[in-house]
Amino acid sequence: MGPQLKANLCGKLRDFETEIISNRSVVEHWFRDMFAKYKPPFYSSVDLRNACFKIAPIDTNLFPAGFNNIGEDDRRSTVQAFMSAVERHCPHAETVLIIPENHTRNLYYHQHIGHLHALLSNVGLKAIIGSHEDSLCNLKEFVFKNLEGLPTSVPIKKVYFEKTGLYVDGTKPDLVLFNNDFSSGIPDAYRDLTDSQTLVPSLDASWAIRKKSNHFKLYKETAQEFSKIFDFDDWFINPINRRCSDVSFKEKKGEECLVKNVEEVLNEIKKKYVEYGIKKKPFVVMKANSGTYGMSVMTIRESSEIYRLNNKQRKKMSKNKEGITVKDVLIQEGIYSFETVVDYNAESVAEPVVYLVDKYVIGGFYRIHSEKGLDENLNTPGMKFFPIAFEDSCQLPASSSDPDSITNRLYFYGVIARLATLAAAKEMQR
Amino acid sequence: MGPQLKANLCGKLRDFETEIISNRSVVEHWFRDMFAKYKPPFYSSVDLRNACFKIAPIDTNLFPAGFNNIGEDDRRSTVQAFMSAVERHCPHAETVLIIPENHTRNLYYHQHIGHLHALLSNVGLKAIIGSHEDSLCNLKEFVFKNLEGLPTSVPIKKVYFEKTGLYVDGTKPDLVLFNNDFSSGIPDAYRDLTDSQTLVPSLDASWAIRKKSNHFKLYKETAQEFSKIFDFDDWFINPINRRCSDVSFKEKKGEECLVKNVEEVLNEIKKKYVEYGIKKKPFVVMKANSGTYGMSVMTIRESSEIYRLNNKQRKKMSKNKEGITVKDVLIQEGIYSFETVVDYNAESVAEPVVYLVDKYVIGGFYRIHSEKGLDENLNTPGMKFFPIAFEDSCQLPASSSDPDSITNRLYFYGVIARLATLAAAKEMQR
Numbered sequence: 001m002g003p004q005l006k007a008n009l010c011g012k013l014r015d016f017e018t019e020i021i022s023n024r025s026v027v028e029h030w031f032r033d034m035f036a037k038y039k040p041p042f043y044s045s046v047d048l049r050n051a052c053f054k055i056a057p058i059d060t061n062l063f064p065a066g067f068n069n070i071g072e073d074d075r076r077s078t079v080q081a082f083m084s085a086v087e088r089h090c091p092h093a094e095t096v097l098i099i100p101e102n103h104t105r106n107l108y109y110h111q112h113i114g115h116l117h118a119l120l121s122n123v124g125l126k127a128i129i130g131s132h133e134d135s136l137c138n139l140k141e142f143v144f145k146n147l148e149g150l151p152t153s154v155p156i157k158k159v160y161f162e163k164t165g166l167y168v169d170g171t172k173p174d175l176v177l178f179n180n181d182f183s184s185g186i187p188d189a190y191r192d193l194t195d196s197q198t199l200v201p202s203l204d205a206s207w208a209i210r211k212k213s214n215h216f217k218l219y220k221e222t223a224q225e226f227s228k229i230f231d232f233d234d235w236f237i238n239p240i241n242r243r244c245s246d247v248s249f250k251e252k253k254g255e256e257c258l259v260k261n262v263e264e265v266l267n268e269i270k271k272k273y274v275e276y277g278i279k280k281k282p283f284v285v286m287k288a289n290s291g292t293y294g295m296s297v298m299t300i301r302e303s304s305e306i307y308r309l310n311n312k313q314r315k316k317m318s319k320n321k322e323g324i325t326v327k328d329v330l331i332q333e334g335i336y337s338f339e340t341v342v343d344y345n346a347e348s349v350a351e352p353v354v355y356l357v358d359k360y361v362i363g364g365f366y367r368i369h370s371e372k373g374l375d376e377n378l379n380t381p382g383m384k385f386f387p388i389a390f391e392d393s394c395q396l397p398a399s400s401s402d403p404d405s406i407t408n409r410l411y412f413y414g415v416i417a418r419l420a421t422l423a424a425a426k427e428m429q430r
Numbered sequence: 431m432g433p434q435l436k437a438n439l440c441g442k443l444r445d446f447e448t449e450i451i452s453n454r455s456v457v458e459h460w461f462r463d464m465f466a467k468y469k470p471p472f473y474s475s476v477d478l479r480n481a482c483f484k485i486a487p488i489d490t491n492l493f494p495a496g497f498n499n500i501g502e503d504d505r506r507s508t509v510q511a512f513m514s515a516v517e518r519h520c521p522h523a524e525t526v527l528i529i530p531e532n533h534t535r536n537l538y539y540h541q542h543i544g545h546l547h548a549l550l551s552n553v554g555l556k557a558i559i560g561s562h563e564d565s566l567c568n569l570k571e572f573v574f575k576n577l578e579g580l581p582t583s584v585p586i587k588k589v590y591f592e593k594t595g596l597y598v599d600g601t602k603p604d605l606v607l608f609n610n611d612f613s614s615g616i617p618d619a620y621r622d623l624t625d626s627q628t629l630v631p632s633l634d635a636s637w638a639i640r641k642k643s644n645h646f647k648l649y650k651e652t653a654q655e656f657s658k659i660f661d662f663d664d665w666f667i668n669p670i671n672r673r674c675s676d677v678s679f680k681e682k683k684g685e686e687c688l689v690k691n692v693e694e695v696l697n698e699i700k701k702k703y704v705e706y707g708i709k710k711k712p713f714v715v716m717k718a719n720s721g722t723y724g725m726s727v728m729t730i731r732e733s734s735e736i737y738r739l740n741n742k743q744r745k746k747m748s749k750n751k752e753g754i755t756v757k758d759v760l761i762q763e764g765i766y767s768f769e770t771v772v773d774y775n776a777e778s779v780a781e782p783v784v785y786l787v788d789k790y791v792i793g794g795f796y797r798i799h800s801e802k803g804l805d806e807n808l809n810t811p812g813m814k815f816f817p818i819a820f821e822d823s824c825q826l827p828a829s830s831s832d833p834d835s836i837t838n839r840l841y842f843y844g845v846i847a848r849l850a851t852l853a854a855a856k857e858m859q860r
Contacts, residue, residue: 024551028554077506087462092459095455
C-alpha cells in the first residue's frame with residue numbers, strides 16, 4: 001500500500017463543498033463568464049492550505065516552476081490547455097522563446113524547464129530556451145530526463161536585443177514566455193520591447209512590480225462574489241490580510257505597524273473561530289509582500305514576538321530571493337494544514353499545489369515536509385513533492401455526490417485555485 | 431500479452447509521415463490558422479483506412495456515436511475539449527439538451543448517450559436528454575453503465591415546440607446538441623427554431639441535406655493545400671471520388687453513369703499504382719451520397735459488376751437508414767485496410783475511427799471485423815470495437831522521430847482526421 005492522504009473537511013466548509021459539488025453547472029457557468037471577462041494568465045500555480053474547517057490559497061505564482069512534477073496522465077490535457085493559451089495570447093505563434101530563471105545549479109529547475117520545453121513543443125511550437133545571463137548561457141544546455149525518463153538535453157541560447165525586439169540566433173520569436181519573475185528588477189532592455197512580440201505573462205506580473213496585498217484584495221472580492229452565490233461566509237475560503245509597507249527588520253523600523261496588524265488579524269481570526277466553534281489557537285504568517293520560493297516567511301503566534309525577533313530571524317526576514325531587501329510586508333491569517341501524507345508510518349504535513357494553464361486546472365501535487373509543523377511554511381529546503389490522485393481529475397467532480405470522495409475533494413481544490421487565478425487575471429487587467 | 435496492432439506505412443507515405451512528424455510546428459500552426467478561419471464542428475468522428483501506401487478518411491460524421499468506446503484515460507481531455515466547444519458555440523450556456531437518435535433497442539447507443547450525458551455534465555452543464563418521438567419517450571429512461579462501470583440511468587424527456595423555441599419541462603435549454611442526423615428528413619418544427627437557441631451542429635449537417643460528394647470535394651481542396659506545404663502528392667491522403675445523382679438500383683436506372691465512373695476511378699487508381707509501383711488490384715466503393723451506419727455500401731472490383739448486381743444487392747443498395755431510397759451515389763476509390771489486429775492468433779481487419787471535439791483529437795478506437803476482407807466495409811453487423819494506444823496520445827507526437835513509433839503513427843492519424851474535420855468546417859461555413 002502506497003502513501004495515504006488524509007484530507008478531511010469539517011463543519012460548514014464541508015457543507016460549502018457539498019453545495020458546490022451539487023451545483024457544478026452553476027460553478028462552471030460562473031467561471032466561463034468570468035474568464036470571458038478577464039483573460040486567464042498563460043500559466044499559474046496556486047498553493048493551498050486545508051485546515052479542515054477552512055481552505056484557502058496562500059500564494060499565486062504567475063511564473064510557475066515544477067512542471068516536472070505534473071503526473072504523466074495529465075500530459076495530454078496539459079498540452080491541450082497550452083493550445084488554448086497560445087490561441088488566446090498569440091494565435092499565429094510558430095516560435096516560443098522560454099526565458100528561465102538564472103538557476104545554474106538547481107537540477108530540479110532544469111528538469112522543469114526541460115518538461116516545459118517538451119510540452120510546448122508538443123503544442124506544435126518551435127520552442128527555444130534563451131537567456132540574457134552569461135552565467136546561464138555558459139551552461140550551454142539543460143540536461144534533464146525526458147517525459148519517457150531518458151536523459152536528454154536542450155541548448156540554452158543567448159538572447160539579444162535589437163531596436164525594440166528580442167532575438168535569438170537571428171530570428172525574432174513570436175511569443176516570449178517568461179519563467180523568470182525578475183524579482184531583482186526587470187532589465188531595461190525588456191521594458192523597451194514593443195507590441196510586435198507577445199510577452200507572457202506581462203512584465204507587470206514580475207515580483208519587481210506585483211504585490212501580494214493587491215492580489216489578495218482582488219482575491220477577496222472574487223471569493224466574496226463566489227461565496228455569495230451559495231450564501232456562505234467567504235472567510236471559509238479567504239484568508240484575512242493586512243499590509244505594512246515601510247518596514248526594516250534590520251533597523252527595527254515599522255515594528256508598531258507589524259504589531260498592530262498582527263494583533264488585529266489575530267483578533268479577527270479569534271472572532272471567526274468563536275463564531276464557528278473552532279477550538280484552535282490562531283496564528284499569522286508574516287511574509288514579504290513580493291517574492292517567492294517561500295523565502296522571508298515566518299509564523300507568528302503572539303504580536304509580542306515581533307519585538308523579540310532574534311538576529312537570525314531578522315536576517316531571514318530582511319532578504320528575499322536574489323538578495324532583495326524586504327520593506328513591504330504582508331500579515332496573513334495563518335491557515336493550519338491538517339492535511340497529512342502517511343508514508344511508512346511517518347506522517348508529514350502536506351499542502352496541495354494546483355497548476356493551471358489558461359483557465360484549465362491541469363494537475364497538481366502535494367508539497368510535504370516531514371520536519372515542519374502544521375502551522376509552518378513548507379516551502380523550505382527539505383520539502384518533497386508527492387504526486388497524488390490529482391491525476392485522476394481535478395477538473396471533474398465524481399459522479400457521486402459524496403463530499404468525502406477524493407475526486408470531489410480535488411474538484412473543490414480546483415475551484416479554489418481557479419478563484420485565485422481569476423484574481424490574478426483581474427490583477428493583470430488593471 | 432494483449433491484442434497486437436499491425437499498422438505499417440510504406441513507400442512515399444512513410445516519407446510524408448516523417449516530414450509531418452519533424453515539422454509538427456508547421457502542422458500545428460497551419461491548423462491553428464485554419465480553425466481560426468473555419469469554426470470547428472462541435473464534435474465529429476472520422477473513419478480512416480490505412481493501406482500502408484495510402485491513408486485517407488472515408489467518412490466524416492457530424493453526429494458521432496460511440497463516445498462509450500472512448501478510453502477512460504481520454505476522459506479529462508475530452509471534457510476539456512467540450513469546454514472549448516461550448517465556449518466557442520454558446521459561451522453562456524447553462525443547460526444543454528441532447529436530442530438522440532430514435533434507437534429504442536440499441537443498447538450500445540444507450541450506453542453512448544449515457545456517456546455523452548456524463549461528459550457534458552462534467553463540463554458543468556445541466557444536461558437533459560429529450561426527444562420528440564413518442565416511441566423513444568415511452569422508454570422513460572436510458573439505462574447504462576456509468577464511467578465507473580456501475581448501472582445508472584438518465585430520464586428521456588418529451589420535448590415540445592412553442593412559438594420558435596424548443597422546450598422541455600417548462601424550460602428552454604440554451605444549447606441544443608443533436609445526436610440525431612435526421613436522415614429521413616428534418617421535422618418542420620426544428621426548421622422553425624430561431625436564433626434565440628443555439629443548435630449544434632447546424633441542421634445543414636443533417637444527412638437529409640449533407641452530401642458526401644460535397645464533403646470530399648472540400649476535403650480534396652484541404653488535402654491539396656496541406657500536401658503542398660510538404661511537396662507531396664495529395665493522393666497519398668485523398669481518395670478519388672465521382673458522383674451519380676440520378677440512380678435507381680431497383681429500376682436499373684443510371685447504370686451507365688455508375689459504370690462510366692467506376693471505370694474512370696479504377697483507371698485513375700491504376701495510373702497512381704503504376705506511378706508509385708504499387709502492385710495491388712484497384713477497387714472502388716459505391717455508397718449512398720448521404721447517410722451513415724455503413725448502410726448501402728458495396729465494394730466493386732470491375733465496372734461490369736454493376737450490370738450483374740443480384741436482387742439482394744440491389745435491395746441493399748436502394749435503401750438507406752430509416753428506409754430512405756438511395757438515388758444519389760458516390761463512387762469512391764477503395765482503400766485497402768492493411769491494418770490488422772491480432773488477438774488469440776486470429777487476425778481481423780481493422781480501421782481506425784478518430785474522434786474530435788471542437789478542434790481537438792480526443793481519442794479513438796479500432797473498428798474490427800473478423801469476417802471481412804481487407805477491401806470491404808467493416809461498418810456492418812458483427813463489427814467489434816477495440817480501444818488501442820490512441821489513449822496515450824493522438825494529439826502529441828513522440829519525442830523520438832521514429833516514423834514507426836506508434837505514438838507518431840497515431841499523431842499522423844490525428845492529422846488526417848483533422849483535415850477531414852476541417853473540410854466539414856468549410857462545408858458548414860458555406
